[in-house]
Amino acid sequence: MSHPLAVAAIGFWHVHAGDYARAAEQHPDTALVAVWDDDEQRGRAAAEEFGVEFVADLDELLARPDLDGVTITTSTDVHHDVISRAVAAGKHVFTEKLLAPTVDEAEDLVHRASAAGVALVVSLPRLYDDYTVAIERILDEGSLGDLTYSRVRLAHDGWVAGWLPERFADPAEATGGALTDLGCHPAYLTRLYHRAEPLTVTASYGSVTGRRVEDNAVVTAEFPGGRLGVFEASVVTTPGAFTVELRGTRASVMFGFGGERLLAKGGDFGDEWQEIPLPESRPGAFAQWVQHIHDGTTADDNLEHAVALTRTVVAANASAEAGRAVAWSAATATAPVR
Template structure:
C-alpha cells in the first residue's frame, strides 16, 4: 500500500504505522509544518504543505488520517473526492450530521474504509462474542467495560489534547473503546445516559460513565478515565445463565485472563479460568486496512466499517448531550 499520512497529531500514529512496515508512506501533510517535517523524516516520506497536491497524486492509494477529530470531516471528504481509501483514527466525526455526510459520500464511491478501534484485536473479546452467540451464558442482561489510564493524572498527554478546537474529552477519545464494545456484544442501542466529571483545571472532562439501553433489554455500562493508575482493562458480561469476565490487556506482558461460568454448559459449571494468550490475537485495524487496499476482493470487517463508525458517533453525541442536560438541570 502506498499512502499519505494526514498529520502526525495523534499519540497512536507511530505505533500504528509500525504495524505496516512494508507499506510506503509517500507524503506527510500536516497543518503544523515543524511536526510534519519531523514526521516526514521519521517515516522516510516527503513533507508537502499543499493537501490538494498530495491527494491529486495518483501514486497515493490511501490516506491515514491521524488528525484532530474536528478536522476529520474536511479531510475525509477531500480524500473521497480524489478516490483515496481511508484509515481514520477514532472517532469518525464530532457530530452525527457530519458522520452521515461522510457515509453518503463513502457509499457513493469505491473507497475502502477502516475506523481504528484496536480493542477488537483481543482474542479474548472475540471469545466472549462467540460464547454469547453460542448461548453459553443465556441472554445477556448486563455488560460492563472499563478502559482507563493516567494521562491527565500524570500529565503525559500532549498539550493539544486539551484544546477543544482540536479534540474533546475522555469520552470522545479513550471512551470510544467501551462505546464500541457495548453494541458489539449487546446489539442495537436505543438510549444513552452519561455522567462526566473533571478533575483538575485542564478544561475537559476526564472521568466518565455512560449507560446504554439496548433493544434486547440489556444494559451496557462503559467507564473511562484519564485519572487513574488502574490501566488494566476489564470486561464483565452477565447472562441469564452465567457470566464471563476478562481482565488485562492483550499487548501487556501478562496478557488477558478469562473467567467463565455457566449453568448451561457442563464444562463451565464451575468457574473456569482461560489464559487469553491461548486465543489468537486479531490483526490491528491498520493491518486490516492495508490488506483491504491491496486486495479489493476482501470484504470489509464489520467492527471497523462505516456503519460501526456512524453508530459510535451517535453514541458519543448522545452521551455528551445527556451529560450536558444533566449539568444544565442541576444548575
C-alpha cells in the first residue's frame, strides 16, 4: 500500500462527490490522486477544482498498481458495475448510498469485496453522530422501557431553492426520488433504533413539483410486537429539518425540534423535559474505511446496515407503486418509481 493511501474519486454525479474528495485530501493517511467521470466535462472540471489528474478510461485508472482505493459517487444505477470493477482490480471502495439498486446486487458486492480481501464501506454517516451514540446508550440502559413508536424526518429545500441537480429526478439513474436518496438516513436510523427488521413497509409518495420521482415521502414500517417506525424525507421543505422522536412504555426522547438538542421526559428522566448531554461522535464512515484498510478488517456492521437499507428502499418503492403494504423480507428487486 502507498503511504499515504492513494485514492481516486470515481464519478461526480452525486452532490456528495466533492465531500468525499475533500475527505481524501484532508485525512492524514490518504491522498487524492485522480478523478474519473463518465461525463468528461464534469470530470475534468472536478479534476481541475481539486488539482489532480483526470483519467478518461476507468479500467486504465483501476489498473494502476499505485492506486489503493476509490470513492464511488456515480449514479446509483451503475454502482454494481463500477464497484465490481474496482473490487476486481483489488481497490478498496468507499461508496455513497445506496450500495446498489437491488438486494441481490448489494449482497453480491459484499461477497465480491470479501472474496477479494478489499475494504468496502458505505457512507451511512448518521449511524456515528453524537445524538445516535446518546440514543443508543439510552436504549441500552432500558430507560425508555419498550420502544413502541419512532419517527425520523429528514428534509431540505433542494427543489425549492434550486440547488439539487435535475439528474436526481431521473428514475433510471437515481432509482428513486427523495426517499431513495435523502430518506436513506431516516430509514437506517429507524432500523437501528428498533433493533429489529421490519415485517412490512407501507409508503406514500407525493410530487409537489411534478417531477417523475417523489419529492415528498412518508413510510411506515411495522416491527414485531405491533411497534411502528415512521420515516420521512422531503426535498421541498424550507427550512430544512432533521428530527427524531422515540416513544417508549416508560419515557420518550426527542432530538432536533427547535434546536440541536436531545430531550428526554418520563420515567427516570422526570416529569419535565430535560436536556441530555451529547457524547463524542464515533469516527466517521470515511475514517472507519481507512482504518479497515490498514487493519485488513471487514466493516461487518456497516455492510449489514447497507444491505438492509437497500431492502427497505426497494420495499418502500414497491409499496408506493402498488398502493399497499409490502413484506420487507420479500423485497429484492428494484420497483418502478412514480
